[in-house]
Amino acid sequence: MSAAPSKPRWGDEDRAALRRLLAYVRPHRRRLIHACLVMCGVAAISGAIVELLGPLTNVIFVQSTPDELERIALAIPAIFFLKLVFQYTQSYLMSWLGQKITQEIREDLFTHLHALSMDFFWKSKSGEVMAKLTNDMNALQSALQFVPLYVIRDSLTVVVMLVVMFIANAKFALLALLVIPIAGGVLGVLGRKLRASSRRGQEVMGDIYHRFQESLQGMLVVKSFNYEAGAIAKFRRENDEFFHQMMRYFRATALSGPLMEFLGSLILALIVWKSGQAIHLGEMRPAQFAVFIGCFFMVYGPTKNLARANSTLQLGLVAAGRIFSVLDEKPSVTEPAEPKPFPALNRGIVFDHVSFRYPGRETWALRDVSLTIEPGKVVALAGPSGSGKTTFVHLLLRLFDPTEGRITIDGVDLREMSCHDLRAKVGLVSQETILFNDTVFGNVAIGREGASRADVESALRTADAAEFVSTLAQGLDTPLGDRGARLSGGQRQRLAIARAVLKDPKLMILDEATSNLDTGSERAVQAALERLFPGRTVAMIAHRLSTVQKADRIVILRNGRVEESGTHAELLADNGVYATLTRYQQLEAPPA
Ligand SMILES: Nc1ncnc2c1ncn2[C@@H]1O[C@H](COP(=O)(O)OP(=O)(O)O)[C@@H](O)[C@H]1O
């Protein structure tokens, strides 16, 4: 026989994806073997059912023996009951495997996402990541669950049926064998079409998720700018494209089933015609004919499943490939093999000719920045928006590494420390407050592992947040809703400050920490923050210059460069940008 034309075209990617999937299957191989044994049972029972048709035909149509008829009648429910038990066990085991392995991959994915550096999240649309997690997991799960069933159980069933047919009548069995290569040829073509359209469909689906998310998050802007129609129009275009992509996919899938059925009917016609003739000529007995027709119908479902196995597997492998490509993403910020401990921070933090460009950007976000943050001192960074202040923070937290130059703490390069260790010593209150869908307590307690309620309460007092928290219905245990939706901007900011306070960090970074507060509470919170300054090293970013005057040193950034640096008095005397900005903000305080 020539090579089976049904062989799918395996790319290296598919083979690699399959190999990795098998690595997930391996720990559960006993269950898989168990399932395979049960599948053998199912195939054997199907064979037995068809075999029963022979004696049944004899008893009913050829020679009537009531005893045997009774036995056969009793055997039917017994055999089908056995089949029920086997089939249930096999479905249970395969669902378990499919679910278990996807559970493990999902967990690996979630864990791996947390190991990746920030650039990954900024370069990929979170909607696409979401689509990956949902769509691909579904496709993979059904491939894991059904492909072994289709391939093992159904090919075994086909083999059993072929054997039964050969025993009944070899010549006619050969006829049935025609189905497989023909079906294979059709499937080879369909499978390739399916793959391409599925891939494109997933991409469009990512865009759609992205739109949903964008609109849901930005609903305030959408509404206040009457942008509904615009958002809907954009969405409709993508939704439409998705529809067409999916229809292209379903046209191929929808054709494969009926086409198989039609091919089957041709073969059935051939069998009926030829065996009818054979029976007339006395070359075939009615019992054989009954077995034969029984086989034909028994083989039909499994063949259809085997046809589907191809596309299910292909979809699963595409999905697995995409999931693995996320798992293969390497964090751009790497941990040293032997990290040095976080230093005592008694010599200071030095930016040594640091330049930085965001990945994929042409322009420098920071250019040749050299400055020292002395231990126990407060350094304030100011400058127009886009001047690189937040970027400075990103580098200090080692969310990115400098493109050029280096950052050291007590002479130790940040790259030589473990990120975990570094970040454990740094408290950040950022420009955008990020709250999780958790209670007040849960959100603040992120600051320190094992924080008690008393710790959290004291941190809330320091952050000037205790008062508003006490007015919440359930106090500390009040759920905050998605991204803290139930709080005002200022309240969110105070919780973020409490979180950093709880951490009791050596190095405190405030990136416009009070920018969302009204003037009154800004003063209160600023005062609270300043109480924390003694004994800590502080990098404070502010756009309201009133808050930076007391800093030990003020650094003015512009276009990523250090423009000026000095104390409030020095900078005023220099009469440069700082002096101009201060005058502009009309906040120049009379000398104390
Ligand atoms: N995630 C990012 N990806 C690419 N470019 C960025 C990113 N964040 C900031 N930038 C760019 O880096 C420059 C400095 O930004 P940033 O440090 O946020 O300024 P600031 O905090 O002073 O307002 C800007 O030109 C900005 O466009």
Ligand SMILES: [Mg+2]
């Ligand atoms: Mg900023």
